[in-house]
Amino acid sequence: MPAPHHGRQFARYLPVLPAVVLLAVFLAGPVLWAFQASLTNAGLTGRHARNPEWVGLENYQRLLQDPVFPLSLALTVLFVGGSAILGQNVLGLALAVLMRRARPAVSAAVGTAVVSAWVLPEIVAAFAAYAFFSNDGTLNQLLGGVGLAEVDWLYAMPMLALILANVWRGTAFSMLVYRAALGGVPAELTEAAHMDGAGAWQRLVFITLPVIRGSIATNLMLITLQTLAVFTLIWVMTAGGPANGSSTLPVMAYQEAFKFGDIGYGTAVASVLILIGAVFGAAYLRLLREQKP
């Protein structure tokens, strides 16, 4: 009796429908539309806005010849590698490890400071970071105070400023993940190693890190995906400048589409970003499946 069974199965899953419709219209729809629009010369205004023409792979050919694209790709890798994989990940782990040894009051106060930067609305965090790194901002005040030369961070070293700002903004997530993970490491393990004469570093490298490797992998994946999508921080601090010197893929896609009015080319850049996200997303799912026994 397959028919009634299927009917009941369908009725049971009916409540999923609103969610599926929302996801299909507003997430899957735009993704498919992006791939399609990237094959046209759709414009923001003018006659190509109403009647875009099919141009095949022209936008992608242009992408490969555009000197800004490899630069933008490299800057994105630098931004993700520097601020997420190195910065947030290592600092988050260090904070979590230190917090277990420090006095509870200190650990709670510092935890609050780190989390505040993360909970603030992104535009507020971006303005605070902009003011901090700007020419007459706090960082230069501090440098001048100890007699060091002042640097116009946002012009001379935009990527360094952005990476530091994103470490400031996002480390809280890694810290929370690692605090939870370290809480799950059995105390007998590290104590046994201590009895055997292992130092603090040896215990961390040979006992703790292998035990929490699942959390490390999950954290790396999630912060990579989050950092890949960072737009507001960069837009407010440097707007991709000077001379595309900090224009990562999200900024480049935005500029091509809305500043230069070329929706077709902008969606081609966005499609590349979506594909990179999809690759990392697929890797993340594989990882989760492997972790589950």
Added chain:
Amino acid sequence: MTPAPAVRPRQSRRPQGSAVADAVLLLIGACFVLPLLWLVLGSLDPAAGHGTKLPQQPALDNFAAVLTPELLFRPLVNSVLLSVGTGAVTLAAAVLAAYPLSRYRSRFNTPFLYGILFGTCLPVTAIMVPVYGLFVQLQLLDSLPATVLFLSATSLPMAIWMTRNFMDAVPLAVEEAAWVDGASRLAALRSIVLPLMGPGLGVVFIFVFIQAWGNFFVPFVLLLSEANQPAAVSIFSFFGQNGAVAYGQLAAFSILYSLPVLALYVIVARGSGNSLALSGAVRG
């Protein structure tokens, strides 16, 4: 052997280890506080600039200047509409979707959940250009309800994932007892399961609310008229036409705009919600 030797090294290591750990932590913490200091000091300084300095004449002038309907109240009302709307739509759709995924066994569940999880990986900034195109074609630009629906769709994957994990934690036996008493599935869901999931649902709602409240890029692209813009976008009105920036007012506005999410975060964190949210979000 008594357990004493195992205890002694820990006791002897704590005091000396903690002094160094305290110092390093405080140093890192200071670096995290520094950029925030500008916000607080600048908001109290009518003559604020980029730099951080103690106000010569601390005053609440900046807050007074910002407290007007156009500058503060209308954008905040728009932010509330966007965030509460997104939270409500997301939570309703997530609870409905989570119920069959949590309560029925089917071949459909695993692929669907992994598809959902894949959706959480999508870089939302990458789809803003196509979403703008979609909104133009559907003539939905500058519409608050449409923006609410889009924001709900972006937060739904994580919300469904978390809600299902929280629902799995409610034992089926409690629900079955209600069915025996003659309650329908819907009635049991409403009167038994949802109240038991209360804290979890609160976490999901606040989580979605905070994200929507803080989101800048989505309303920046989709809401064009000043009448519809939330605080995240209207903040640009402090950048005058001729490049003059009212930094003190910008800082005061930022603080007033940030307070609701800071308060909500404290509420969640108090109820040990950090671990709750993480366990809902990270663990499968």
